[in-house]
Amino acid sequence: MPRPGFVLDVDRSTPPILTWHGDGFRLLRLPADRSRVIYAPEPEPGLGDPDEEIRRALLEPLGDSAPLPALLRSGMRLTIAFDDISLPLPPMRRPDNRQRVVEAVLDAAAAAGVDDVVLIAALALHRRMTEAELRHALGDRVYDAFAPHGRLLQHDAEDPDGLVHLGQTDLGEDVEINRRAAESDLIVYVNINLVSMDGGHKSVATGLSSYRSLRHHHNVRTMRHSRSFMDQHRSELHSSNWRMGRLIAASGVKVFQIETTLNNDAFPPGLGFLQKREWEWTARDRAAYLATVGAIRAGSDRINRSVFQAVKAPYAMTGVVAGEVEAVHAATTATVYRQQLVHVEGQTDVALFGLPHVSPYNVNSIMNPILVMCMGLGYLFNLYRGRPIVREGGVAILSHPTPWAFHPVHHPSYIDFFEEVLAETTDPIEIEKNYEERFATDEWYRHLYRTGHAYHGVHPFYMWYWGAHALEHLGRVIVVGGDPAAVRRLGFSPATTLDDALEIASDVVGRHPSISHFHCPPIMMADVT
């Protein structure tokens, strides 16, 4: 029986705590008697026979939906959309959940004599996946059967002929999605639900949509009114996607949603110490830690990045449900919460977030400074329900090297955002008002997004908005161990060590602040009362 999440109150006997630091980690000794460490629940056991559970889900759908075989018929148009490279994190070992589910769906389609099947990677404004990434997600059999025939597509949010405007919600939000999907007799959406924000109506309403649609919820107002965007009941991002999803359904677009969940077994056995509480490390764990840290010290940044990006998680599927979107997602969310929620009492003055090597937008890429901001103040800060773990006006301390480095193919508009926009202002409102439109409509970015492997021109803006709630909430943000110039460009304070960071923070929270260390990954969600 896996143990639930746990909050450790640090005292003088507490060993140093492992803290992620990009392509590496550090052991930090936290101040005794005023610090706490929030640990994730242990990994839940996976399904005994995932493929059998998938078949069962397709036959026993939730909500107002017929079983999948009953929805399939010869001569129909079937579109199978699936989550892209941003999920899961780190990428999981083969076979990926998407491969298992897509193969099952294709088996059902073949049995029903469906010939017109197209697979679409639901990129939204993310970068196009490479062949290797598609093969990893879908498996070679699916890839080889569809890609050579032009039936494995990647959603193009800038293709004027490939989009259809379905209307506006009652709040005036444009709903524009992929034409092939919208004009299919059935969309089967294959999801991996890593965190509670994923899935549900967001799968189609965001994953297959365009900038014209996305701008209605990917904006500063929405993110500031999402407390947090991981909590569906208090997320304006969620509400907007739900309004859009219902309009999609009302437009006659039929979606059969298949959602899978994972446990939080994020690291292979050689890195097992990353999953453990430090006082429970065995001699083997300590040896593995020392060997890993030694190898990191000996390696160059480039080599370390390659090694960490090659890590594949031994995630196990913990659930699979299918059917009507909202019923499916309610069940999925319950499973996600069961694995990830940790009860936390009260807020502290300071939150310490060690940032790992990977975020949703730098798989096989570079965690540039904007993604550092997004990972710290967007994702980790918002992994809460109730209240943030740090009080209003408190301080967030991020630990990451924050190099002034960008992947020129994946993140071209990020470079310009960093060089031009952040040099002028870090205020999300000003940024949105003065710069977003120009970047979103830049022809070069559009070209690179459509034909290369670049994120859309507007994407760095969304990364900045992702942290807008935190920026409004916090009194100061400090980055430990980052490139000082890059950190300052972000509008944050650089510090060399945790002690230095706490000294800097003392202007805001005094000399003896209470501290929460959010020991993530593995992924968890703080349920703060």
Next chain:
Amino acid sequence: MRALRLERSLPRFAAARLASGWNGRAGADLGPVRLVEVAAPELPGPGWHRVRPHLAGICGSDLATIAGRSSRWFEPIVSFPFVPGHEVVGTDDTGRRVVLQPVLGCVARGIDPPCAACGAGSANHCAHLAAGHLRPGLQTGFCADTGGGWSEELVAHESQLHAVPEGWSDQAAVLVEPVACAVHGALAAPECDPALAVVIGAGTLGLGAIAALSRFRPDVELVLAVAKHPHQRRLALELGARAVVEPGELRRAVRRRTGSWMLDNGQLTGGAPLVVDCAGTAASLADALAVTAPGGTLVLLGMAGTTTLDLTTLWQREVRLQGSYAYGPEPLAGGRHSFELAFELVEHAGLERLVSATYPLGRYAEAVAHAADAGRRGAVKVVFDPRRRPGRPRPEGSP
């Protein structure tokens, strides 16, 4: 009188060239400039005046000369030994406070009739820089007969002198000459539409060019400046640049503002119709060429020497490379002379703030080191005040 005199000494030029590469002060100490006691220059003829400098600037061309890095192009149009200093404000022998226009054209050289260029008012194109009753010298400050601003006295022809307006400080007046050069560069390219202008370099010339583009070029909608140092960035913005970027950010910044694409090797499909290079280095020229639009104009305002450059861009994109030296009548300003425009600009833009440090002649090595490292040390224009007399002069003829 005391003067900083530059002698033709190949060993000293060589030593300066070596030493200045790693230390500006050592370059000045070992170089061909010496503080000496010399007789004041003779008046070459009627119409000439004695001028006692109040302030004399240190220019990029002076630094290149002292460091032994000037092109050999200049050899026949300078005469040794000479006293450097061509950015000068002083008092002449009639008691007027004057600014020197240092170009030594036909009129100053007593050549009558003047060459066609001088006849048209463009002494900077004079065909007689090595003729007439003066020894060779393209400007005061490079001619053995006139003296220069880095001394207590020089001689200047009446045609070279401009009265300083009432109420002006010497700091403002000493900037008129370099600002006139900047004005000339800013007005050197034809009108363009639509007009993004890029100015590379934010020393005196670059900042002057930014101010001039902002004031005298209504066709220029946006000036994008390239600056390395914080004070340069601040001044560039104050003087009219809409945006300032670091050198490594230039290509992307121009791409963004022109809607260009950036191809795989970093080349832009478009660019800025007007680029003013105030640095004149191989790197700045390469950047300038890379961001000049097809059919656009690249103005070379900073003094360039021998350089290696891929000119394929110039050829394939039909870029016009326009040199800009000194000053003259400006067609884009209705024929007004650059000097006249410079007086207006110095006052309007408050450019006297660009004078950052003043040194007596006796501390010339420090002054030269300061000027050579102005950007990093937060300075823009470093000047001499020959009236101040700390430090002992070296006797003439000492090594």
